[in-house]
Amino acid sequence: MHINSGGNEMSSVTRVLAVAALAVSSMGVAPVLAQASADGTQALKITRIKCHQQEDNTGADDIYLTVDGTVIMNSVQFTNGDDKDIADIPIEPGKVLTVMEGDFPDDDDNLGAKRINGAGTYEFTDDGAHYTVTVG
Numbered sequence: 001m002h003i004n005s006g007g008n009e010m011s012s013v014t015r016v017l018a019v020a021a022l023a024v025s026s027m028g029v030a031p032v033l034a035q036a037s038a039d040g041t042q043a044l045k046i047t048r049i050k051c052h053q054q055e056d057n058t059g060a061d062d063i064y065l066t067v068d069g070t071v072i073m074n075s076v077q078f079t080n081g082d083d084k085d086i087a088d089i090p091i092e093p094g095k096v097l098t099v100m101e102g103d104f105p106d107d108d109d110n111l112g113a114k115r116i117n118g119a120g121t122y123e124f125t126d127d128g129a130h131y132t133v134t135v136g
């Protein structure tokens with residue numbers, strides 16, 4: 001898949017999730033993910049992605065995020081130096097986040113997998129790329 005419009009392109013699914021999260025928080029109800037964590041820790045959100053070094057040699061990287069094999073952020077384009085605010089994406093503490101770079105026709109590239117244990121920055125440096133994912 002290739003998105004030509006660039007920028008903070010969001011799928012309708014992501015948009016629905018973001019709206020749902022906003023609706024929940026505005027009602028003052030704890031997000032579902034927070035309720036699901038056994039130790040009562042606050043749900044975390046992925047808020048920002050910075051590209052220090054892209055994986056593709058030509059054209060923008062098509063970055064997407066997965067947890068347990070499920071896509072939680074659809075493809076967003078990054079080139080070297082891009083530092084993008086993304087629509088907050090909830091992630092349950094303790095889950096492993098994988099950063100993927102989409103290619104066609106060859107296989108997508110795995111840029112690394114990190115267990116998200118708390119707020120902070122996480123570096124993904126596999127396959128010659130370097131991305132920083134901010135979790136808040």
Ligand SMILES: [Ca+2]
Nearest residue numbers: 055056103109
């Ligand atoms: Ca690639």
Ligand SMILES: [Ca+2]
Nearest residue numbers: 056062102103
């Ligand atoms: Ca690519």
Ligand SMILES: [Ca+2]
Nearest residue numbers: 103106107109
């Ligand atoms: Ca590839």
